[in-house]
Amino acid sequence: MLTILPIYLTSIFGAFLTFLVSTKYKQGPVRASALLTLVVSGLLYLFPEIFPQNLTQQIPWVFFGASFVGMTSSKLTRNYTSIIFAGIVFGFIYTVSPTFFNGYGGALGTAACISILVIIGLNNLIRLSKASKKKKVLLKKVSKTYS
Numbered sequence: 001m002l003t004i005l006p007i008y009l010t011s012i013f014g015a016f017l018t019f020l021v022s023t024k025y026k027q028g029p030v031r032a033s034a035l036l037t038l039v040v041s042g043l044l045y046l047f048p049e050i051f052p053q054n055l056t057q058q059i060p061w062v063f064f065g066a067s068f069v070g071m072t073s074s075k076l077t078r079n080y081t082s083i084i085f086a087g088i089v090f091g092f093i094y095t096v097s098p099t100f101f102n103g104y105g106g107a108l109g110t111a112a113c114i115s116i117l118v119i120i121g122l123n124n125l126i127r128l129s130k131a132s133k134k135k136k137v138l139l140k141k142v143s144k145t146y147s
Helices: 004-023 029-046 053-070 080-096 107-146
Strands: none
Touching (some): 004 029, 029 053, 053 107, 080 107
């Protein structure tokens, strides 16, 4: 449990900060990802005693992969909450499937892609659900008017 929490927090912050720097501060997704990953990796390289050794080795990779989530276009994700949830999904994929992507190139990018696709799907379901509810309310109002 103690090793999972820092991974999830790193996933959330990696995705959120990259998206924030990319969109709000207009640095672009590649520059935001590279700059933030460099800072996190550099800090852990200079101060390896901050975390246990296994976390010190994993956190830069987790942050780097989560930054791929944050590189998503603001046209695809509706708000910061979506990015945070995508970061959580990335952390989940990273923790439950450490050996699943062995032998495949781009494991971090694939996990980030899956995370974003899950969030886009959930956002679409929510949007369709809200539209369906509005349509039902409208139909009830119309049917009462003609009754």
